[in-house]
Amino acid sequence: MPRTAVPVTQITRAGVAAPTETTGDPTNNHTIPNNGKMLLLVRNSGSTVARTVTLRLPGLTDGQAITPRTVSVAQSTSRYIGPFPTGDYGSNLLVDVDNAELKLLAFAI
Numbered sequence: 260m261p262r263t264a265v266p267v268t269q270i271t272r273a274g275v276a277a278p279t280e281t282t283g284d285p286t287n288n289h290t291i292p293n294n295g296k297m298l299l300l301v302r303n304s305g306s307t308v309a310r311t312v313t314l315r316l317p318g319l320t321d322g323q324a325i326t327p328r329t330v331s332v333a334q335s336t337s338r339y340i341g342p343f344p345t346g347d348y349g350s351n352l353l354v355d356v357d358n359a360e361l362k363l364l365a366f367a368i
Contacts, residue, residue, distance in 0.1 A: 283356035298341030305360035
């Protein structure tokens, strides 16, 4: 199946309403449009263990896949992650989650 899309909320000077979180999909994972000035808010809604979000980097170096970046999110906490330069992460950020307890929000400025 295709990756689950996460909508991006454009931040404006007038302000925006808080968007609805996207529940992590550890089976299909996620894709997020990336303008290079996007940041990701990942919330671990679980109260027992840390969870991991993996940011995939496209392309190859010397014919080898680039090692993905992983970020641990402690139980019952949130992490702001970004920005994601398009030269490194591409125009679609590929995000993998290890559990549905992770909730995702994406913001662009």
